[in-house]
Amino acid sequence: MSTEPDLLSETLSVTTAPEVVLEATIGYHDDTTLDRMVVLFPPHPCLGGDSANNVITALFREAVSRGALAMSFDYRGVREGHLGGRSLLAVWDDFEAAGRFDPVVADALAVIGHVRDSVCPSAALWYAGYSFGSLVALQAAHRLRPAGLAGISPPLLAYDLAPWLALTPPPRWWLAPTDVFCPTGALEGLGVEPRHIHVFPGDDHFFRGTEPALAQAVLDDLLGAAEPIATEGPST
Numbered sequence: 613m614s615t616e617p618d619l620l621s622e623t624l625s626v627t628t629a630p631e632v633v634l635e636a637t638i639g640y641h642d643d644t645t646l647d648r649m650v651v652l653f654p655p656h657p658c659l660g661g662d663s664a665n666n667v668i669t670a671l672f673r674e675a676v677s678r679g680a681l682a683m684s685f686d687y688r689g690v691r692e693g694h695l696g697g698r699s700l701l702a703v704w705d706d707f708e709a710a711g712r713f714d715p716v717v718a719d720a721l722a723v724i725g726h727v728r729d730s731v732c733p734s735a736a737l738w739y740a741g742y743s744f745g746s747l748v749a750l751q752a753a754h755r756l757r758p759a760g761l762a763g764i765s766p767p768l769l770a771y772d773l774a775p776w777l778a779l780t781p782p783p784r785w786w787l788a789p790t791d792v793f794c795p796t797g798a799l800e801g802l803g804v805e806p807r808h809i810h811v812f813p814g815d816d817h818f819f820r821g822t823e824p825a826l827a828q829a830v831l832d833d834l835l836g837a838a839e840p841i842a843t844e845g846p847s848t
Contacts, residue, residue, distance in 0.1 A: 619676050624730065628722040629715065631696050632688050636723045637663060638731070639672055639682040646732040650675040650831070651724055651758070652684040653745030656767075658704050662686050667742045667764060670823035674831050680738075681731060685723050687716055687748075717751045724756060738834055743767055743793070743817070750776035750783065762786060762834045764826070765817050767793045774802050784833055786826070788814040 621639045628634055640646075652668050652675075655661025663669075663684040675682035688703070689695035695703045707713050728735050737758040741749030746763035750773060753761050761783040766773055770793065777783065785804060787794055789811055799809050812829060814822045 619673065624727060626723045626726045628688070628719040632719065634685055634688065634719055634723050635691060636683055636685040636727050637672075638727060639676045639684075641676055641679075643679055644676065644681055645679050646681055647735045648680040648738075648835075649728060649731070649735045650680050650682050650738045650740060650835075651720075651749075652682065653720065653739065653741035653749040653752075654684065654686065655742055656704075656744035657687050657690045658701055659744070661742075661744060662690050665742065666823050667819055667826065668745075670827040671740055671742075671830065674824070674827035678831060678835065680835070681735070683724070683727050685720070688719055713748065713751070717748055717755070720748055720752050721756055724752070738762075740764065740830060740834060741766075744771070747771050747773060747776070750779070753779055753783075760784065760834050762830050764830065765791050765794050765819075766799075768798045768802075769793055769795070777802060777804065782808050784830075785809045786830055787811050788816050788819065790815065791817045793817050 618641050619639055620641060621637055624636050626634050626636060652671050654663050654665050654668050663686050668684055672682045672684050689700040693700050738760050739749040739753055739758045740762040742764045744767060746766035749761055749763065754776060760781055761779060763783050764786045765788060785799055785808060800806060812826055814826060819826050
């Protein structure tokens with residue numbers, strides 16, 4: 613267990629498939645309400661994305677400061693740099709070539725289920741995904757419904773999010789005005805209502821220097837967007 617001012621964290625190991633062990637970090641403080649859990653989905657591991665990402669760590673700290681349980685995790689192969697005798701890059705190249713990330717989504721759901729069962733099986737869930745994590749969060753939400761979902765800088769030029777956008781409640785989206793990976797108007801072009809799109813004054817896709825303000829704005833909106841629910845199963 614590690615300690616920061618007003619923040620406690622611990623790591624749980626979860627076996628999600630043969631030879632696949634993921635680690636989830638949960639954060640809380642002495643007054644955390646265990647029936648509220650904010651799950652954070654990191655960026656793509658082959659693009660330097662992991663649970664130590666600047667946006668993910670800001671969201672993690674902000675969620676804990678609001679009395680919720682925060683959970684972050686890394687995708688398969690990230691901690692070790694390899695999986696089943698293959699390099700991380702080779703494993704993820706196969707996912708990219710297939711255009712499907714079903715094992716990644718299944719891993720995420722297994723980790724969420726394990727953590728929730730360990731702390732409070734009836735805990736309401738909120739999802740926040742950054743960049744590629746937005747896609748994983750969307751797909752996970754179709755199998756394990758959250759009370760709300762926030763997607764930050766979804767890489768719309770790289771992945772087709774359209775099949776996963778229909779959720780209840782609708783996802784909330786956060787964009788930088790000069791994000792080359794998510795051009796202005798791209799979400800509207802997929803039918804997303806403008807009222808669910810927020811343009812945050814960050815420089816670009818990476819939000820360097822504005823992470824705390826971004827995290828505060830995202831969680832202000834996300835945690836107030838819907839009444840808590842803890843219903844499992846399809847959301848549409």
